[in-house]
Amino acid sequence: MALEQKLILASGSPRRLDLLNQAGIKPSRLMPMDIDETPKKSEHPRSLARRLSTEKAEAAHAAVNGDPGWRHSYILSADTVVAVGRRILEKTEYTEEAASALHLLSGRGHWVYTGICLVTPGGQFRQKVVQTKVRFKRLSTREIENYIASGEWRGKAGAYAIQGIAGSFVQKLVGSYTNVVGLPLYEVAALLTGEGYDVAAAWPEA
């Protein structure tokens, strides 16, 4: 593999790795970046997704900068934000917070923003935010209680996983589905291709 074909996925999200693998793109290295994800006061959800995805990429870039084996790799990072209007529904580990997020999402439309950031082998930062509109059916108290009991919401923006049980809550979706799961594949592939990365290099043959 050519040096410039090395891709670092600056993420610890199993969903992001699964999505990349689904598209036949094989990262050479995983680098989860532990950054402070607290939104700034009155920060717009779209701005938050942009800022955090960039900060994850910056952290990974700084971490490999002194390493000749990885310094000229591509680095990809992402951050997913779920919002009802301007209200951001952050990842939570608390059942009460998850339940109140689901009550808010019930019978309403919301936006899912995923910021993606690509660092090129030459050290240029390329950024994009992709947005998807999702509408949930009305959820009964019992559905919310049982969903909370499933634990599926843990560690997920908006306290739900569209790729799981919550897929059955979705009445309507406009835009990219993979964007909601955590990585918009069309835009990621376009960004990589635009910077000279051969996305088809590792596609399996039948």
Ligand SMILES: Cc1cn([C@H]2C[C@H](O)[C@@H](COP(=O)(O)OP(=O)(O)OP(=O)(O)O)O2)c(=O)[nH]c1=O
């Ligand atoms: C809305 C939604 C989010 N998610 C997940 C994707 C992300 O993993 C998570 C959003 O949190 P993020 O902070 O974007 O990502 P992360 O902390 O899990 O991983 P990393 O920062 O290391 O890349 O929510 C789903 O899996 N399904 C969904 O339907």
